[in-house]
Amino acid sequence: MPTDRRRFCLLVDDDELVCMVFSRAFAGQKEFLLDIAMTVKDALDKIAVAMYDVVFLDMRMDAGFNAGMDVLREIARLKIQARLTKFPGPNTFVVIMSGSIDFREVMQEANKLGAIAFVDKPSDFSVDFVRDIVNQIGLPLMPKHT
Amino acid sequence: MRNPFKAWWRWVFERAAFYHPVRAEVLIVEDVDSEAELLSTLLRNQRAVTTRVRNVAGALEVLNGPNRFQVAFVDLGLPDGSGSEVVRLIRDRRRGTHVVLVSGDPEKVMLALGHGLVTVMMKPYAVNTVREVLTMMRLPHSD
Numbered sequence: 001m002p003t004d005r006r007r008f009c010l011l012v013d014d015d016e017l018v019c020m021v022f023s024r025a026f027a028g029q030k031e032f033l034l035d036i037a038m039t040v041k042d043a044l045d046k047i048a049v050a051m052y053d054v055v056f057l058d059m060r061m062d063a064g065f066n067a068g069m070d071v072l073r074e075i076a077r078l079k080i081q082a083r084l085t086k087f088p089g090p091n092t093f094v095v096i097m098s099g100s101i102d103f104r105e106v107m108q109e110a111n112k113l114g115a116i117a118f119v120d121k122p123s124d125f126s127v128d129f130v131r132d133i134v135n136q137i138g139l140p141l142m143p144k145h146t
Numbered sequence: 147m148r149n150p151f152k153a154w155w156r157w158v159f160e161r162a163a164f165y166h167p168v169r170a171e172v173l174i175v176e177d178v179d180s181e182a183e184l185l186s187t188l189l190r191n192q193r194a195v196t197t198r199v200r201n202v203a204g205a206l207e208v209l210n211g212p213n214r215f216q217v218a219f220v221d222l223g224l225p226d227g228s229g230s231e232v233v234r235l236i237r238d239r240r241r242g243t244h245v246v247l248v249s250g251d252p253e254k255v256m257l258a259l260g261h262g263l264v265t266v267m268m269k270p271y272a273v274n275t276v277r278e279v280l281t282m283m284r285l286p287h288s289d
Contacts, residue, residue, distance in 0.1 A: 091278065107268070115265050137282060
């Protein structure tokens with residue numbers, strides 16, 4: 001049943017430009033709270049503390065070619081743990097934003113990780129692109145930010 | 147000890163979800179009857195209304211109609227073409243519809259990822275995965 005509570009989103013990306021575009025897209029949005037992690041360690045710390053509704057994840061970060069995989073595995077582990085203990089755990093939906101080469105590794109483990117969304121990161125990363133992604137995962141329409 | 151007040155609220159919320167007037171409209175594009183039946187049953191258990199088509203032509207016909215689908219589950223191997231054609235059609239005609247690709251072959255999925263945001267459900271999938279998609283879309287479901 002639809003609820004009116006705010007959506008808690010986490011962006012995991014080491015690219016400052018991407019973080020800036022996301023911040024602009026989410027600025028002034030009453031339905032959302034955006035948190036940003038620029039390193040894998042930071043992301044793991046945040047995931048351990050808070051239950052995010054959506055995680056936008058870049059697979060390729062400074063820590064390694066597939067550093068995002070650690071974050072993905074940790075989210076899956078927390079989900080399974082919550083299911084086993086019947087404790088209300090995170091119902092996190094992961095959106096992987098990367099070049100298509102990086103998807104191959106995830107596909108091998110996709111069965112264990114639940115539903116994961118993929119989107120190619122375009123070269124002209126814009127506020128409209130972010131808004132389009134958010135709209136496509138069924139979250140409330142974000143009006144143009146002026 | 148079981149809390150009777152909590153149980154009563156749970157009962158009330160379950161009934162409220164059952165009688166909720168809004169139902170999720172879901173399109174299933176799948177040629178194998180048994181798999182379509184399984185997915186349809188899972189979705190109906192989550193209070194969704196399903197429309198099933200068997201091929202690309204059927205999907206085109208339905209997408210030209212008045213239905214507004216919130217989610218489309220698309221199988222990649224269809225008899226008259228690829229599921230990625232259906233994804234392209236959905237992107238052209240129903241921008242707000244969330245696409246879920248269902249496949250057992252990671253390589254086929256890789257080829258179909260060029261059409262914007264797509265969720266991937268690898269076979270064999272869990273019931274929870276279907277529920278996760280509906281939860282994320284804020285659609286009425288049985289939880």
